Amino acid sequence: MADGGARIEPTGGYLGVTRSLSGRLWRQRTACPDLARRHQQAHGLSEPLARALAARGVDDAAAADFLNPTLKALFPDPSSFADMDRAAGILVDALEARRRIVVFADYDVDGASSAALIVRWFRAMGLDLSIYVPDRIAEGYGPSPAAFRRLKAEGADLVVTVDCGAAAHDALACAGEIGLPVVVIDHHLMRPGEVPPVAALVNPNRPDCGSGQGHLAAAGVAFVLLAALNREARRRGLTSSGEPDIRGWLDLAAMGAVCDVTQLTGFNRALAAQGLKVMSGWANPGLRALMTVAKGGSTADLGAASVFHVGFMLGPRINAGGRIGRSDLGARLLSTDDPAEAATLAAELDALNASRKQVEAEVQEAAVRQIERESNFGDAPCLIVADDGWHPGVIGIVAGRLRERYRKPTVVIGVDRAANVGKGSGRSQPGVNLGRAVQAAYESGLLLAGGGHAMAAGLSVRPEAIPELREFLCAALADETCAAAAEDGLDIDALVTARGADRAIWRDFQRLAPFGPGNPEPMFAAADVRVERPMALRGGHVRCTLTDGSGGRLKAVAWRAGDTEAGRRLMQEGGAIHVAGRLKPDDWQGREGVELEIEDVADPRRT
Incomplete structure (x- = not known):
């Protein structure tokens, strides 16, 4: 059962853990x-x-709506978004005039989901739209003057950018010069005074937007746009035979919200929660085909959709097209109504994802060897690793993995010697503003391009400038990294025993789902447990059974922990340890049990 005792103050460490095997302080999550x-x-x-x-x-x-988030209670007025009514008017004008509209999408899940939402609404209204997704390697992120000129030459009358465009000043200026109207649907941060001259720009993060919905993914903004389009079409008498039921596409809004790692609070929480319910019907041919192939090709009942399915099974496969394959595959998959086409696209994305994982593993192994080989890297406040040929489509994932492993900001750079440029992607620790430091490096002339936000950044650099960049970022981030390390902790929600960690407590805490930023998945701790039958699995995972004085036995797994101190401790059977992790359902052979996904391990003798 869960421990309902008094709060343990962070200064002493939950269960006395002031420094776990990953170097973290354990704290009971603070509550009134x-x-x-x-x-x-x-x-x-x-x-x-x-x-x-x-x-x-x-x-x-807020408690009632949090426990039962509904669109009825939480849906914002579309008109509260700057330019939303203008965008709806322009798009319905184009619908009535049967103009050629092109949706210009980013190459990730949020971009693909946003594009599919808009394509599906216009298709329901009798107009087919084209989709254009730039190639990650050849064209880079977002609209470019060359792309807009190409679309104009091919007969586009109007372009709708989704999940990109708000900061594409050169491209938007070019569109104005060539007479190509552009409607921007975006969610990325914008600076004060930087709203470009376009037909309409809908972005809850534009400085003058009063919607209060800045935490939405682009797919969430696009979903609100569909409501505005329905309202405008209804006003003009275009829906006498029935308007598109946008609720049937909530699954796409949920895809963007979860995979773009947005704050799952307020309206965004309702989108994710209701979208997962819609997704569970697997009516979208693309999502159904992709889940089928992700589960090994079984056509049996696919079951209820969860954040795990979206974030770890569907999302990576959709992203694989943009990372190492054809960038438009995801948008095509999510917008098609043809089951045969969906099956073909899903198979291609699944194969690309397998290749992506192999490429990612190779880059990560090389990066770890580089960090461990260079004695000065380990103690540095910021890790910068670089090598020739590292694929730009996986460096962001690898940076995130290394950040998790070493608990400090990390930048991974793939060097293209032929072009004499290194493309880098960085991920940061809470409390360390990596984007600001990268921007400062750019302004100092160390980078060809660079920017981002507190937790993530991207950059381009000449290979010969990488050592100087390393020195610059380490100096810039030293104080923040030191302070963040002192505050680096693991927040615990409840204490469980091996016997009390069961399906009932898992089901009870599921009332807080869906989980994500702003609503972390519950973290459970188990004290003085012993490890039995540890097993090293392929991929660096460790599986074991935990026992304690309660007489229970709890199955557990530590992902990618084999070569960490925690993983090595789990492989030893002697002595009691404390563990912390997340409870997951274990339905193997109909047992309806639970398994603990271990996040951290502490040795009571070393805390």
């Missing part, structure tokens, strides 16, 4: 006891669940 008590009484929650709800900052007024 009075608020937790009110949640427990008002909504019939268990004490641990009520405390977890309070710890996520959910107050009395």
Whole structure:
């Protein structure tokens, strides 16, 4: 069962853990006891669940909608978005005039989902749209003057950019010069005063937008646009035979929200929660085909969709097209109504994803060898690794993996010697603003291009400048990294025993789902457990069974931990340890049990 005891202060460390085997302080997640008590009484929650709800900052007024997020209660007025009504008017004008509209999409899941939403609405209204997705390697991110000139020459009357375009000043200026109207649907941060002259620009993160929906993915913004389009079409009498039921496409909005790692709070939480319910019907031919191939080709019941399915099974496969294959595959998959075409595209994306994983593993192994070989790297406040030929489509993933492993900001650079340029992608630790440091490096003349936000950044650099870049970023981030390391901790929601970690407690905490930024998945700790039958698995994973004085046995797995200190400790059977992780359902052979996905390990003798 879960421990409902008093809060343990972070200064002492939860279970006394001030430094785990990954170097982290364990803390009980902070919650107001009075608020937790009110949640427990008002909504019939268990004490641990009520405390977890309070710890996520959910107050009395928001609790009901958090536990049951609905579009009816949380859907924003489309008109609250700057330029939303203008965009809807322009697009319905184009529909009535039967103009040729091209959707210009980013090559990731959010871009593909946003494109599919718009394509599906116009198709339901009787107009087919074209999709254009730039090649990641040849064209880079977002619109370019060359791309807009090409679309204009091919007969485009109007371009709608999705998940890109807000910062494409040169491309948008070119569009104006050649007489190509552009409607921008985006969500990326914009600086004050940088709204470019376009037909319409809908972005909750533009400086003058009062919607308060800046945490939406582009697919969420596109979904609100569909509501605005329905309203405008209804006003003009174009929906007398029935308007498109946009609720049937909530699965696409959920794809963008989850895969773009957005804050799952408020309206965005409702989009994700309701979208997963719609997805569970597997009516979208592309998603159905992709889940089928992800599950090994079984055509049996695909079951209920979850954040795990979206984030770890569907999303990576859709992204694989943009990373190492054809950039438009994802958008085509999500927008097709042809099951045969969907099956073909899904198979191609699945094969590309397998190749992507191999390329990613090779780059990661090389990067780890480089870090471990260079004695000065390990203690550096920022890790910068670079080598020839590292594929630009996987460096961001590898940077994220290394950031998780070494608990510090990391930049991975793939060098193209023929072009004499290195393309880099970085991921950061909470409390360390990597994007600001990269921007400063660009302004100092060290980079050809560079920018980003606190947790992620991208850059281009001449190979010979990489050592100087390393020195610059390490100096710029030294203080922040030191402070972040001191605060680096793992927040625990509840204490469980090997016997008490069961399906009932997992099901209870599922009332907080869907999980993501702004609503972290519950973290459970188990004290003084012993490891039995540890097994090293292919891919560097460790599987074992945990036992304790309760007499229970809890299955557990630590992903990609084989060559870490925690993984090596799990492979030893002697002595008690503390573990922390997330409970997952284990339905193998109909057992309806749970498994602990281990996040961290602590040795009581070393805490």
